[in-house]
Amino acid sequence: MxxxxxxxxxxxxxxxxxxxxxxxxxxxxxxxxxxxxxxxxxxxxxxxxxxxxxxxxxxxxxxxxxxxxxxxxxxxxxxxxxxxxxxxxxxxxxxxxxxxxxxxxxxxxxxxxxxxxxxxxxxxxxxxxxxxxxxxxxxVEEDRAIPEGMPKLRKRRFSAFVSIMRGCNNFCSYCNVPYVRGREVSRPCKDILREIEELAQKGYKEVTLLGQNVNSYGKESREKVDFADLLGFVDQIEGLRRIRFTTSHPKDLSDKLLEKMAELDKVCEHLHLPVQSGSNKILSRMKRGYTREHYQNLVDKLRQAIPEIALTTDIIVGFPGEEEKDFQDTLELVETVGFDGAFTFCYSPLKGTEAAQLEERIPEETSGQRLRRLIELQQKILLRKNEFLVGKEVEIMVEKISKKSSDELQGRTRTNKMVVFEGRKELIGNIISVKIVASGCWALRGEVSSC
Ligand code: SF4
Structure with missing residues (x-):
C-alpha cells in the first residue's frame, strides 16, 4: 500500500x-x-x-x-x-x-x-x-534563473500553458507583479519551441503562451526574436491547431505583431487586452503608459485586420481620484469597443504599491455602485454579441464533460466563447464544427454539425 x-x-x-x-x-x-x-x-x-x-x-x-x-x-x-x-x-x-x-x-x-x-x-x-x-x-531569492527542461504534470490533455517569459518591467502603480515576479526574463526561443513540439507530439492541439506582458518578449534578450517572430515559429509546429496568448499590454502591441496575428492560421481570433480605465487622468495615475485614444486606435486596427476578433479586457473601478466623469469615460469606451468579456474589479489598495499611497480614495459604496453599473452594461453588450452568433457554424475544440450535465460536453470557439452541446465523450479533444442554436451571457448552446 x-x-x-x-x-x-x-x-x-x-x-x-x-x-x-x-x-x-x-x-x-x-x-x-x-x-x-x-x-x-x-x-x-x-x-x-x-x-x-x-x-x-x-x-x-x-x-x-x-x-x-x-x-x-x-x-x-x-x-x-x-x-x-x-x-x-x-x-x-x-x-x-x-x-x-x-x-x-x-x-x-x-x-x-x-x-x-x-x-x-x-x-x-x-x-x-x-x-x-x-x-x-x-x-526566497530574487531573480534566480529558472532551469529549462523540467518535467510537468499537465492538468489538461489537449490544451496546455507554456510560459514564454517571467516578470514585468512596467510598474503599474497598483500592481505587485514586478516586486514578486521580478524583471522581465524571456525564455530562449529554442526551449519554448521544443516544449511545444513535444506537446504536439503527445496530441496537444492548443497552446496558450504565457507571460505578464507577452508583447515585450525578447526585448531584454540577446536573441533577435520578438513576440511576432516567436508566433511565426510556433505556427509552423506540425500537429498544433490553435495558438493563444496572454497577457498583452496595449502600449507594446506593435503593427508587426498585429499583421502576424492576422496572417497566421493557427493564431486564434481572440485577444485579451486589459484597458483598466477609459479615463486618461486615471490611466496616467495608474502609470499604464497609454491613452484611451491609443487603445481605441489599436482596437480599430485590430478589427480592420481581423474583423471577427473577440476582445476581452480587465477594468478597475474606483481607483483613487476617479470622478463620475472619469467613470463615464470608462462606460463610454466599453460601449464603443463592445468587449466580448471583461474582468471587472473594485480597486483595493495593495501594500507596497505606489497607488496605495494615493489620496482621494473612493468610498466603497461608490465603487460598488460603479461596478454594478459597469457589469450591467457589459452583460447587455455580451448578450447582444452572443445573440448575433445564433444560426452560425463555428469551430470548437471539445474540452470536457459539461459541469451542469453529464450528457453534455463543452468546448471553446476560436474566439474563446464557451459552447455547450449534446455529444459523445469520445469527442473530447477533437476540433469539430457546431451550429449555434441559442445564446446566453456566459455560454452558447450548439448542435454538432460535423466531426
Ligand atoms: S498590471 Fe500587468 S503590466 Fe502592469 S505591472 Fe502588473 S503585470 Fe506588469
Whole structure:
C-alpha cells in the first residue's frame, strides 16, 4: 500500500502562470516518487501556491492556513509549505503569522521543492528519534534563473500553458507583479519551441503562451526574436491547431505583431487586452503608459485586420481620484469597443504599491455602485454579441464533460466563447464544427454539425 507521506496536495491560487508553476512542481514531485491527491486529509505534504494580486486573496490564504494548522496539530508529521507571490512579497510576515509552516519557497525557488522535501523528511525522522526541534526551510531569492527542461504534470490533455517569459518591467502603480515576479526574463526561443513540439507530439492541439506582458518578449534578450517572430515559429509546429496568448499590454502591441496575428492560421481570433480605465487622468495615475485614444486606435486596427476578433479586457473601478466623469469615460469606451468579456474589479489598495499611497480614495459604496453599473452594461453588450452568433457554424475544440450535465460536453470557439452541446465523450479533444442554436451571457448552446 502506498504511504500517505508520499501523497501531495497542491492548491493553486491566482493566475495561469501560477497554474503552470504548479504543473512543474507536480511533475518534479512525480519524478521523485510522490503522487498527487485531491484530498488534503490523506496527504503527507500540503502545499499552497499563493497569489498576491489583491489583499482579499491574501486574507483567503491566511484563513486557509488557519484551517491547515488544526490538521497539522492532529497530524504533526504533516509537512506544510507555502510558495508563490505572497511568500516572495512578505516572507517574514508569512512566518510570523504561520510559524508552524515547514517550508516557504519564493517565486524563483519553487522548482527546488523535491530537495526541500527530502531535507525536511530527513529532519522529521531525526527529530522523532532525538526529540530535537527540526529546522524550517526558507528559500526566497530574487531573480534566480529558472532551469529549462523540467518535467510537468499537465492538468489538461489537449490544451496546455507554456510560459514564454517571467516578470514585468512596467510598474503599474497598483500592481505587485514586478516586486514578486521580478524583471522581465524571456525564455530562449529554442526551449519554448521544443516544449511545444513535444506537446504536439503527445496530441496537444492548443497552446496558450504565457507571460505578464507577452508583447515585450525578447526585448531584454540577446536573441533577435520578438513576440511576432516567436508566433511565426510556433505556427509552423506540425500537429498544433490553435495558438493563444496572454497577457498583452496595449502600449507594446506593435503593427508587426498585429499583421502576424492576422496572417497566421493557427493564431486564434481572440485577444485579451486589459484597458483598466477609459479615463486618461486615471490611466496616467495608474502609470499604464497609454491613452484611451491609443487603445481605441489599436482596437480599430485590430478589427480592420481581423474583423471577427473577440476582445476581452480587465477594468478597475474606483481607483483613487476617479470622478463620475472619469467613470463615464470608462462606460463610454466599453460601449464603443463592445468587449466580448471583461474582468471587472473594485480597486483595493495593495501594500507596497505606489497607488496605495494615493489620496482621494473612493468610498466603497461608490465603487460598488460603479461596478454594478459597469457589469450591467457589459452583460447587455455580451448578450447582444452572443445573440448575433445564433444560426452560425463555428469551430470548437471539445474540452470536457459539461459541469451542469453529464450528457453534455463543452468546448471553446476560436474566439474563446464557451459552447455547450449534446455529444459523445469520445469527442473530447477533437476540433469539430457546431451550429449555434441559442445564446446566453456566459455560454452558447450548439448542435454538432460535423466531426
Ligand atoms: S503590466 Fe502592469 S498590471 Fe500587468 S503585470 Fe506588469 S505591472 Fe502588473
Amino acid at each position: 502506498e504511504s500517505n507521506s508520499l501523497k501531495v496536495y497542491i492548491r493553486t491560487y491566482g493566475c495561469q502562470m501560477n497554474e503552470y508553476d504548479s504543473e512543474i512542481m507536480a511533475g518534479l514531485l512525480e519524478n521523485s516518487g510522490y503522487h498527487l491527491t485531491d484530498n488534503p486529509a490523506e496527504a503527507g505534504v500540503i502545499l499552497l501556491n499563493t497569489c498576491y494580486v489583491r489583499e482579499k486573496v491574501k486574507h483567503k490564504i491566511y484563513s486557509r492556513l488557519g484551517e491547515l494548522k488544526k490538521l497539522k496539530e492532529e497530524k504533526p508529521e504533516l509537512i506544510l509549505g507555502l510558495c508563490g507571490c505572497l511568500v516572495q512579497k512578505e516572507p517574514e510576515e508569512v512566518l510570523r503569522r504561520a510559524p508552524y509552516l515547514d517550508f516557504i519557497l519564493g517565486t524563483s525557488n519553487f522548482y527546488q521543492l523535491p530537495e526541500v522535501l527530502e531535507d525536511i523528511s530527513g529532519n522529521h525522522n531525526r527529530e522523532s528519534q532525538s526529540g530535537d526541534k527540526y529546522a524550517r526551510v526558507v528559500r
